[in-house]
Amino acid sequence: MPDIATVLQQARRSLAIARKDIRIYYSKGPVIIFGVLFPVFLFLSFTIGRHLSADFMIPGLLGMILFFTATSVSPIVIPWEAQARTLERLMSCPVKIETIIVGDILASFAFGLAISLVPILIGLFLGITILSPFVFALAVILAALCFACLGTVFSIPPTNMPSTVNMIAAVVKFPVVFISGIFIPLDELPAWGQAIAYISPLTYFTDIARYSIQGQGHLPAALDLLVLLAFTAIFLVVATKLHQRTMPKRI
Amino acid sequence: MNNDVAIQVANLSKYYGQLLAVDHISFTVRRGEFFGFLGPNGAGKTTTLRMLTGVIRADEGSASILEYKAGSLKAKQVTGVVPEMANAYADLSGWDNLMLMAGLYGILAGVARERGTSLMRETGLYPRKDSLVKTYSKGMKQRLILCLALVSDPEVLFLDEPTSGLDVQSARLIKDMLQRLNANGKTIFLTTHDMEEANQLCDRVAIINEGKIVAIDAPEKLRMAVSGMHSIEVSFDNVVSPEVLANFSGVNTVKKLGDKWRLYTGNPGELVVSLINYSSSNGPKIISLNTLSPSLEDAFMALTEKKGKDA
Numbered sequence: 001m002p003d004i005a006t007v008l009q010q011a012r013r014s015l016a017i018a019r020k021d022i023r024i025y026y027s028k029g030p031v032i033i034f035g036v037l038f039p040v041f042l043f044l045s046f047t048i049g050r051h052l053s054a055d056f057m058i059p060g061l062l063g064m065i066l067f068f069t070a071t072s073v074s075p076i077v078i079p080w081e082a083q084a085r086t087l088e089r090l091m092s093c094p095v096k097i098e099t100i101i102v103g104d105i106l107a108s109f110a111f112g113l114a115i116s117l118v119p120i121l122i123g124l125f126l127g128i129t130i131l132s133p134f135v136f137a138l139a140v141i142l143a144a145l146c147f148a149c150l151g152t153v154f155s156i157p158p159t160n161m162p163s164t165v166n167m168i169a170a171v172v173k174f175p176v177v178f179i180s181g182i183f184i185p186l187d188e189l190p191a192w193g194q195a196i197a198y199i200s201p202l203t204y205f206t207d208i209a210r211y212s213i214q215g216q217g218h219l220p221a222a223l224d225l226l227v228l229l230a231f232t233a234i235f236l237v238v239a240t241k242l243h244q245r246t247m248p249k250r251i
Numbered sequence: 252m253n254n255d256v257a258i259q260v261a262n263l264s265k266y267y268g269q270l271l272a273v274d275h276i277s278f279t280v281r282r283g284e285f286f287g288f289l290g291p292n293g294a295g296k297t298t299t300l301r302m303l304t305g306v307i308r309a310d311e312g313s314a315s316i317l318e319y320k321a322g323s324l325k326a327k328q329v330t331g332v333v334p335e336m337a338n339a340y341a342d343l344s345g346w347d348n349l350m351l352m353a354g355l356y357g358i359l360a361g362v363a364r365e366r367g368t369s370l371m372r373e374t375g376l377y378p379r380k381d382s383l384v385k386t387y388s389k390g391m392k393q394r395l396i397l398c399l400a401l402v403s404d405p406e407v408l409f410l411d412e413p414t415s416g417l418d419v420q421s422a423r424l425i426k427d428m429l430q431r432l433n434a435n436g437k438t439i440f441l442t443t444h445d446m447e448e449a450n451q452l453c454d455r456v457a458i459i460n461e462g463k464i465v466a467i468d469a470p471e472k473l474r475m476a477v478s479g480m481h482s483i484e485v486s487f488d489n490v491v492s493p494e495v496l497a498n499f500s501g502v503n504t505v506k507k508l509g510d511k512w513r514l515y516t517g518n519p520g521e522l523v524v525s526l527i528n529y530s531s532s533n534g535p536k537i538i539s540l541n542t543l544s545p546s547l548e549d550a551f552m553a554l555t556e557k558k559g560k561d562a
Contacts (some may be wrong), residue, residue: 009357013354016351023343024343067561084341085337085338086338086339087338088301088306088337089332089338090355092304092306092332093327093356094325094328095327095355153254196482222510248307251301251307
């Protein structure tokens with residue numbers, strides 16, 4: 001069990017890695033395309049001409065943008081570094097593999113959080129009211145962290161091609177968007193549809209966002225937060241354990 | 252553990268599937284020693300270095316850096332590494348790469364700035380410190396990578412082919428810098444297949460072939476240990492066939508090197524007399540004639556080929 005001093009030391013080094021990721025990877029093409037442009041165009045294609053209210057649209061738009069942005073940075077960093085031959089240097093530094101993973105997660109988390117302000121500001125401009133601001137803020141932060149952790153799960157296979165990781169991520173992300181109550185509320189889904197929806201972490205964020213803005217959700221808000229927390233813990237543990245096995249294979 | 256020991260390796264092994272890439276190797280490097288690790292491509296040099304620097308795990312055996320287990324945070328903290336074919340971050344400036352590395356080693360900002368400035372001045376990179384690394388030449392990148400390895404002021408420095416493919420000036424600068432570092436007490440572990448480099452720099456060298464260490468000694472002792480590898484380099488003013496030269500008594504091998512011939516022999520004195528007699532009795536005139544001791548390269552070839560034949 002590491003002592004407190006080691007934990008704090010590694011936390012500081014995770015922040016150094018996150019700062020490096022922010023400076024290098026935020027402007028990379030795949031991050032802009034899959035993290036920003038794609039969710040916006042996807043959302044517009046499903047909402048234009050459907051006369052939906054802002055109260056209904058904004059939680060869905062926010063959920064989708066947060067999901068895509070927070071999962072856009074963390075999957076590509078490790079394969080990109082392996083391909084650019086910077087990973088071996090990083091691994092020979094006095095940092096644990098968990099420290100590298102947490103650094104990548106923090107960079108992805110910050111990206112998701114920053115971009116999610118755009119749909120929130122659009123919503124406020126369109127006149128929506130956030131009825132439970134504290135719960136809403138907590139949910140946005142927790143969901144951004146959860147999705148950033150999910151992003152590092154996508155990069156577990158030891159490929160050094162960022163495009164391959166993006167393909168793996170896309171295969172998971174697109175179905176998730178359609179089963180998470182973004183375009184069709186959970187209440188209107190059949191029982192089997194709801195059963196599928198419950199396996200998606202995005203479902204719980206969309207639900208709590210609707211609760212915060214529309215005043216009612218399908219599930220209790222506390223349950224949504226708890227499940228998001230559980231998903232975050234599972235993704236984090238899976239990512240750190242499996243990257244320990246696969247990261248040396250990239251060298 | 253003995254305080255004079257910087258690197259201790261015992262029965263270290265690594266498998267890649269069925270292939271035994273590193274086969275139960277053991278050696279010790281003393282503090283302050285310049286230790287060369289030589290071997291042909293695929294011999295296991297880089298795999299060994301990666302196990303010592305904690306990038307990959309050994310399947311068997313153990314290794315320690317100073318008193319710490321190789322690969323542990325404490326071992327990495329006292330180690331600087333120049334990996335083979337490694338790059339700095341191309342989208343960051345040279346200076347930002349240095350400060351990032353200092354952050355990953357927990358170096359205080361003021362100390363990092365002071366060391367970074369000093370290292371970049373010493374390597375001639377300071378005028379370009381704020382340029383993105385993607386605009387650096389190959390020699391500049393390699394000098395920067397050496398700076399990255401030194402910003403934490405490590406006690407032990409691992410370098411994997413640091414001068415491979417570099418221009419003469421950059422290679423000379425790096426070699427001079429390594430000699431100064433070693434003179435100041437740093438322990439240096441250098442993998443290379445450049446025999447001349449190992450001969451110039453190293454106190455001792457280990458030769459690894461097919462995953463096994465075949466010799467460890469001072470370069471001079473290794474050279475002298477190779478019997479029958481003395482040679483004579485001779486050039487004539489006219490064409491001489493290799494068959495004629497091979498027929499001289501005591502000649503083991505004949506090699507053509509440009510306009511010269513190199514004749515390997517166990518008895519150089521007798522061969523010199525034979526060549527002079529051949530030339531003076533209506534043979535072609537000798538333009539130059541030099542006797543050569545076995546080089547480290549000869550020792551390396553003898554040791555690695557012998558093992559190859561034995562296998």
